[in-house]
Amino acid sequence: LCEACVDRPACVQCSKPIGTQGITVGGKTYHPECFVCTGCKKPIGSSFLAGKTGFMCHSCSPKCAGCGQVLEGGYISVDGKEFHQGCLKCSECKAQLQDKLLPNATRTGYLCVGCTRKHVAKKEAVEE
Numbered sequence: 001l002c003e004a005c006v007d008r009p010a011c012v013q014c015s016k017p018i019g020t021q022g023i024t025v026g027g028k029t030y031h032p033e034c035f036v037c038t039g040c041k042k043p044i045g046s047s048f049l050a051g052k053t054g055f056m057c058h059s060c061s062p063k064c065a066g067c068g069q070v071l072e073g074g075y076i077s078v079d080g081k082e083f084h085q086g087c088l089k090c091s092e093c094k095a096q097l098q099d100k101l102l103p104n105a106t107r108t109g110y111l112c113v114g115c116t117r118k119h120v121a122k123k124e125a126v127e128e
Helices: 113-128
Strands: 022-026 028-030 073-077 081-084 105-108 109-111
Touching: 109 113
Parallel strands: none
Antiparallel strands: 022 028, 073 081, 105 109
16 A cells, blocks of 8 residues: 555445545445445445444335334334334224234234224124
């Protein structure tokens, strides 16, 4: 390396010295073209989310099954689907379901305890 390059930080991805432009995330520095989405492998730029497997652009970031928006922060996972805390709702009365409650799945979504009881009562009445 030349004398000017010795003092420059190296890119975490390609190990080459970083010139005047670099992206530093979590104390690690990347060339803009080396800071890529783990999903689509395209350069991310300045708007991204940190996931379990690396950094992701907003297009590739996991989405809430309830509202379709990007999942940021905490979320609830039910039947392989992820929801924001406030987006997991009863498909009938729209009450927010608690993460400690195992919702009853229907063709249209999930039911709270009250609506589940109504469905069971209706089913029992039809069977009698």
